Amino acid sequence: MCLRLLLSILVSIAGLACAARIPGPEERIVGGSYIPIEYVPWQVSVQNNSLHCCGGVIYSDRAILTAAHCLSNVTVTDLSVRAGSSYWSKGGQVLKVLKTIAHPKYVPKLYNPYDIAVLILEAPLRLGGTVKKIPLAEQTPVAGTIVLTSGWGYTRENSSFLWPILQGVHVAILNRTDCLKAYKHVNITIDMICADGQRWDTCQGDSGGPLIETTKGGHRQLIGMVSWGDGCGTNPGVYEDIAFFHNWIKYTVKKNIYKSIVKI
Known part of the structure; x- marks a missing residue:
């Protein structure tokens, strides 16, 4: 994301912007791999x-x-x-x-x-x-749904170089209770959904990117959008609920x- 707004950075630096990004060599999806644009x-x-x-x-x-x-x-x-x-x-x-x-x-x-x-x-x-x-989801995804996210963001925290090739990773939707437990100090509002952030996650540089579900009929739809998270690959990623x-x-x-x- 043009900042996945790592909380540690946000506490110390207010008003970070797109223009403030300084490219560095190891940015991409955490725990993911190359995904061709034809697939997303x-x-x-x-x-x-x-x-x-x-x-x-x-x-x-x-x-x-x-x-x-x-x-x-x-x-x-x-x-x-x-x-x-x-x-x-x-x-x-x-x-x-x-x-x-x-x-x-x-x-x-x-x-x-x-x-x-x-x-x-x-x-x-x-x-x-x-x-x-891509069509928009009309219903919030249920816990356990396996979804795909992609982007050019960091592969780990505190990196500073844009990975040049698109990366993708599958994550699982968490139930609201587990998300609230992970973020006891944060108000997880009704517009947010969470996905498992243990080892596989989005990071800085991925904000605004897609969270995609493949339905039982084989159709793909946009169910979420990368927003923020506390760390990369350590806590749940938080996404805006498209429905x-x-x-x-x-x-x-x-x-x-x-x-x-x-x-x-």
Whole structure:
């Protein structure tokens, strides 16, 4: 994530932003392995001044979903999205961001409730084999569901170099009781879901990236979005629950894409 907001860092540094990221050589999903973009064609790299800072998910050819904290202290004119490549630094399609819309209840602070945002692109993506939108889940996943997450983030805590190739890892959804036990000092709000963070996890650089479930019918859907966690691979990862935001996402995209078309 453009900061997976490690709590230890957040306590000491307020208002970390995309622009503050300094690339280093060992960033990627913790405990994962290379995953080709063809397998996760909805994954994008959200970039600030052409440097990866967060993950994102293709909702439509003009709309990208990401974490709201990825937009802290950044200028929309500096933002772009790279889609259709397993590499954050080359290949695929690169489009500028026209507008950013964070959830109205999001307030930049520790633990990031309502940590979701929509990016409206200046031009439509060319959808195809390596660039695809993904449907939104309408129900919160049940505990024990095995899900897939991906990104270009750290492979361990306190690393500082962007891993160039996309990584993926499977994690299991935790029940709310276990999540609350792991985070006794944190208010796990109704918009959040947790996934097992023991050995396999997301980390800094993965924020805004997808959490994907494959249904019994073989269809894949977006059930979560990388938000935050205490450490990497040591405690549960916390994700925004897409089912909770389903109606807000649809309304926000429809409203703002119409406005952008009229403006153009």
